[in-house]
Amino acid sequence: MGFNLMPKDENFQGMFSRTSKNVVEAAKTFHQLVKNWDAGSPLIDKIHEIEHEGDLIRHELVDKLNRTFITPIDREDIYALSGELDDIIDMIQAVMDRMKIYRIRKIDDGLVKLAEILERSAVLVDKAICEMDDKKKVTRVMDYCIEINQLENEGDNMFKKLLADLFDGDDASKNPLEVIKWKETYEAVEAALDKCENVACTIESIVVKGN
Amino acid sequence: MGFNLMPKDENFQGMFSRTSKNVVEAAKTFHQLVKNWDAGSPLIDKIHEIEHEGDLIRHELVDKLNRTFITPIDREDIYALSGELDDIIDMIQAVMDRMKIYRIRKIDDGLVKLAEILERSAVLVDKAICEMDDKKKVTRVMDYCIEINQLENEGDNMFKKLLADLFDGDDASKNPLEVIKWKETYEAVEAALDKCENVACTIESIVVKGN
Amino acid sequence: MGFNLMPKDENFQGMFSRTSKNVVEAAKTFHQLVKNWDAGSPLIDKIHEIEHEGDLIRHELVDKLNRTFITPIDREDIYALSGELDDIIDMIQAVMDRMKIYRIRKIDDGLVKLAEILERSAVLVDKAICEMDDKKKVTRVMDYCIEINQLENEGDNMFKKLLADLFDGDDASKNPLEVIKWKETYEAVEAALDKCENVACTIESIVVKGN
Numbered sequence: 236m237g238f239n240l241m242p243k244d245e246n247f248q249g250m251f252s253r254t255s256k257n258v259v260e261a262a263k264t265f266h267q268l269v270k271n272w273d274a275g276s277p278l279i280d281k282i283h284e285i286e287h288e289g290d291l292i293r294h295e296l297v298d299k300l301n302r303t304f305i306t307p308i309d310r311e312d313i314y315a316l317s318g319e320l321d322d323i324i325d326m327i328q329a330v331m332d333r334m335k336i337y338r339i340r341k342i343d344d345g346l347v348k349l350a351e352i353l354e355r356s357a358v359l360v361d362k363a364i365c366e367m368d369d370k371k372k373v374t375r376v377m378d379y380c381i382e383i384n385q386l387e388n389e390g391d392n393m394f395k396k397l398l399a400d401l402f403d404g405d406d407a408s409k410n411p412l413e414v415i416k417w418k419e420t421y422e423a424v425e426a427a428l429d430k431c432e433n434v435a436c437t438i439e440s441i442v443v444k445g446n
Numbered sequence: 447m448g449f450n451l452m453p454k455d456e457n458f459q460g461m462f463s464r465t466s467k468n469v470v471e472a473a474k475t476f477h478q479l480v481k482n483w484d485a486g487s488p489l490i491d492k493i494h495e496i497e498h499e500g501d502l503i504r505h506e507l508v509d510k511l512n513r514t515f516i517t518p519i520d521r522e523d524i525y526a527l528s529g530e531l532d533d534i535i536d537m538i539q540a541v542m543d544r545m546k547i548y549r550i551r552k553i554d555d556g557l558v559k560l561a562e563i564l565e566r567s568a569v570l571v572d573k574a575i576c577e578m579d580d581k582k583k584v585t586r587v588m589d590y591c592i593e594i595n596q597l598e599n600e601g602d603n604m605f606k607k608l609l610a611d612l613f614d615g616d617d618a619s620k621n622p623l624e625v626i627k628w629k630e631t632y633e634a635v636e637a638a639l640d641k642c643e644n645v646a647c648t649i650e651s652i653v654v655k656g657n
Numbered sequence: 658m659g660f661n662l663m664p665k666d667e668n669f670q671g672m673f674s675r676t677s678k679n680v681v682e683a684a685k686t687f688h689q690l691v692k693n694w695d696a697g698s699p700l701i702d703k704i705h706e707i708e709h710e711g712d713l714i715r716h717e718l719v720d721k722l723n724r725t726f727i728t729p730i731d732r733e734d735i736y737a738l739s740g741e742l743d744d745i746i747d748m749i750q751a752v753m754d755r756m757k758i759y760r761i762r763k764i765d766d767g768l769v770k771l772a773e774i775l776e777r778s779a780v781l782v783d784k785a786i787c788e789m790d791d792k793k794k795v796t797r798v799m800d801y802c803i804e805i806n807q808l809e810n811e812g813d814n815m816f817k818k819l820l821a822d823l824f825d826g827d828d829a830s831k832n833p834l835e836v837i838k839w840k841e842t843y844e845a846v847e848a849a850l851d852k853c854e855n856v857a858c859t860i861e862s863i864v865v866k867g868n
Contacts, residue, residue: 336606399760402838412622415625443720508862512866
């Protein structure tokens with residue numbers, strides 16, 4: 236049996252796992268939502284609930300952190316990781332809200348593709364989080380982090396292509412307000428992918444220090 | 447008499463009070479300015495002076511922090527709180543500067559309403575700051591923080607409505623450059639409200655730890 | 658001989674110098690690039706290489722930081738400074754990438770001027786970094802930091818003028834998509850100048866504490 240970085244009675248690990256499960260749920264729901272976009276979809280309320288649940292867990296975690304004198308991993312890492320996981324969900328909710336405000340009707344394939352990459356990244360974030368306290372799985376956790384970085388690169392390349400297409404061609408034929416809306420939508424999903432990369436970075440740093 | 451979290455000779459509390467008074471002054475002046483917008487108004491210089499004053503207090507505070515070995519509240523909280531209070535004023539100055547650059551002429555009611563919410567939030571920030579060192583007033587300070595959160599929600603809903611209106615209707619009838627200007631103006635005031643919420647969060651965390 | 662804040666065997670100072678040399682190289686290359694803009698220029702690859710090199714140094718530095726128990730300067734300052742130096746290069750790469758995506762053809766004089774200010778600021782950042790460990794040069798290092806602040810102001814004023822011109826005049830005659838592209842380009846260079854100012858702030862704080 237491996238040595239646990241975080242003893243069970245502290246339960247920081249448990250809270251992190253709950254949060255990363257929430258991240259997967261948010262990314263998955265967002266992917267489903269954009270595949271069949273409807274501004275009246277019940278999936279929108281579902282994402283709001285997931286975000287609210289995330290806030291509650293974060294509150295609980297920060298509260299425990301403030302009351303815990305000795306923490307299993309550096310307190311600043313606990314704080315950062317918890318905030319970064321929260322950021323992913325916040326970003327997903329923000330892009331969805333903006334799409335509703337902008338009354339977006341037809342979703343293009345590019346956004347669906349970006350959402351799919353985000354879901355894959357969220358699944359890897361969850362795996363890395365759930366195994367980061369197991370010393371025997373250090374290499375595997377590091378591999379997840381590398382994969383998260385690769386997905387961020389993949390997403391970034393797709394984002395750049397979508398943005399170039401958006402501004403491409405005879406400018407006069409483009410509706411500038413539509414360009415503004417879509418630029419912002421793509422940027423927000425790309426930002427959510429960046430947040431996943433931040434999480435991977437923090438996990439790497441925690442794992443390195445724990446060895 | 448309540449126990450003081452921050453002994454008078456340290457004077458961090460005094461510096462925080464001066465800063466939060468400055469925040470109120472900035473928000474109040476901004477509200478007056480947008481009610482009677484004029485790119486040549488003396489209120490614009492006044493906000494620049496308030497911002498400069500804020501920078502000086504912050505400099506003084508960080509300086510004291512660097513020279514103080516034992517602080518009455520966690521040094522990272524002092525640093526964060528001071529930076530977040532500064533951020534509110536910076537954001538107010540930034541939106542005002544941008545409005546001047548964009549040569550905005552006519553102010554709409556929505557912006558005045560947002561500025562009014564921001565002023566109310568700043569007043570609550572000041573109250574929470576001034577009473578946070580009094581252990582007998584913990585509940586009241588927590589209530590101020592809840593009210594600040596509620597105002598942020600109120601502002602956010604108003605912001606979303608304004609943004610939806612901005613992009614609404616027959617796109618061809620909208621002047622895209624005007625849309626860009628107003629989108630940015632609304633977003634900046636909403637960001638200032640977010641900064642007030644950050645301050646409330648930090649105060650809550652300080653008060654919890656102090657008990 | 659002055660007392661070294663950072664003993665040679667720790668080599669944090671050496672890593673910082675390498676990073677700030679990299680910052681100068683990035684800013685210089687960017688200035689040359691915009692003076693003779695060509696989306697197929699080999700200078701674009703050069704900036705990508707500089708950015709990659711910067712990432713490697715940062716990784717090395719954070720790694721050393723995590724393994725070093727007692728650091729010559731506060732670990733949070735080492736971490737912040739390294740991140741802020743990296744931010745300058747990231748921002749330069751980001752604006753260049755965006756210019757390529759937007760298929761910008763003709764560069765205006767304003768951007769060349771901003772890039773020139775950025776190069777001058779980067780040179781000062783490098784000087785301040787290279788001399789910050791020499792106690793005899795405290796005044797000179799502080800002077801560099803003041804100059805960096807002045808350049809940020811100069812850049813900010815130029816940025817505001819460029820932005821005002823961009824939105825000025827008969828709006829109907831402007832191509833909104835071009836306005837969006839240039840607004841973002843100017844903002845990104847201005848953001849790089851802000852990052853230089855952040856570095857100056859952190860150096861000031863390190864030098865004050867070291868005395």
